[in-house]
Amino acid sequence: MGIVSLEPMLLKAYKNGYAVGQFNINNLEWTKAVLQTAQELNSPVILGVSEGAAKYMTGFKVVADMVKAMVNSMKITVPVALHLDHGTYEGAKLAIEAGFSSIMFDGSHYPIQENIEKTTELVALTRKLGLSIEAEVGAIGGEEDGVIGGGEVADPKECKMIADLGVTILAAGIGNIHGKYPANWKGLNFEVLQEVNRITKGVPLVLHGGTGIPDEMVKKSISMGVSKINVNTECQLVFAAAVRKYIEAGLDLQGKGFDPRKLLAPGVEAIKKSVKEKMELFGSVNQA
Numbered sequence: 001m002g003i004v005s006l007e008p009m010l011l012k013a014y015k016n017g018y019a020v021g022q023f024n025i026n027n028l029e030w031t032k033a034v035l036q037t038a039q040e041l042n043s044p045v046i047l048g049v050s051e052g053a054a055k056y057m058t059g060f061k062v063v064a065d066m067v068k069a070m071v072n073s074m075k076i077t078v079p080v081a082l083h084l085d086h087g088t089y090e091g092a093k094l095a096i097e098a099g100f101s102s103i104m105f106d107g108s109h110y111p112i113q114e115n116i117e118k119t120t121e122l123v124a125l126t127r128k129l130g131l132s133i134e135a136e137v138g139a140i141g142g143e144e145d146g147v148i149g150g151g152e153v154a155d156p157k158e159c160k161m162i163a164d165l166g167v168t169i170l171a172a173g174i175g176n177i178h179g180k181y182p183a184n185w186k187g188l189n190f191e192v193l194q195e196v197n198r199i200t201k202g203v204p205l206v207l208h209g210g211t212g213i214p215d216e217m218v219k220k221s222i223s224m225g226v227s228k229i230n231v232n233t234e235c236q237l238v239f240a241a242a243v244r245k246y247i248e249a250g251l252d253l254q255g256k257g258f259d260p261r262k263l264l265a266p267g268v269e270a271i272k273k274s275v276k277e278k279m280e281l282f283g284s285v286n287q288a
């Protein structure tokens with residue numbers, strides 16, 4: 001069925017009280033692991049690609065062509081969106097040209113007026129092409145691809161201004177952080193989330209930094225309009241741990257254990273397990 005926009009997928013999730021996971025991909029193994037799991041669990045899925053990851057894979061076009069070809073060759077029938085994660089204004093246009101089905105424009109570091117102007121332009125472009133667009137208000141904490149956010153809590157009034165531009169989904173900073181959460185983390189700010197959901201009613205919300213947020217907080221956020229949850233670091237951690245275990249056990253030195261298809265297999269299995277757990281937690285299983 002090819003790749004699809006986030007709009008029908010997330011409006012359905014918003015209405016029915018579950019969330020769809022965005023899993024960031026880095027290479028073929030990552031993509032295959034996430035697609036396989038989504039198909040096995042009959043869950044919709046969002047493949048997230050940062051500009052850095054696209055550059056690593058030698059360009060947006062390579063990523064878009066690979067994902068489309070894999071959806072086809074793997075006979076994937078669940079809805080799959082290919083979404084640019086934390087796109088710049090220029091990067092968003094390039095990803096669209098290359099064939100992505102969805103973009104995030106992260107204008108959170110611009111003054112609100114400039115964020116509004118650029119978001120307005122990209123909303124018009126994506127609407128014309130039948131694609132979806134995520135906008136961000138209030139920087140997400142931590143570092144992602146060199147972009148360091150201060151972990152601000154979004155101003156609900158600014159969220160309303162951006163939501164009213166016609167964005168498909170809105171990411172609002174509510175104390176969430178990219179990467180590992182520090183021991184003294186204060187938790188998600190549910191008062192702000194509730195207020196944002198109240199005044200942007202009808203627009204699905206996005207929770208970034210899904211690694212390490214306690215399950216109860218994840219569930220509570222879903223009950224308050226969060227319909228897309230981004231997971232990136234967790235898959236990286238479990239992949240690295242599984243491959244390290246394989247090498248530490250000396251398995252790469254036995255027979256043809258050095259074959260990358262064997263060497264990376266435990267990492268792929270670990271990603272699949274994590275993705276499955278997240279889909280179950282988010283409630284997207286059998287919602288394809």
Ligand SMILES: [Zn+2]
Pocket residue numbers: 086140144178208209230
């Ligand atoms: Zn993010």
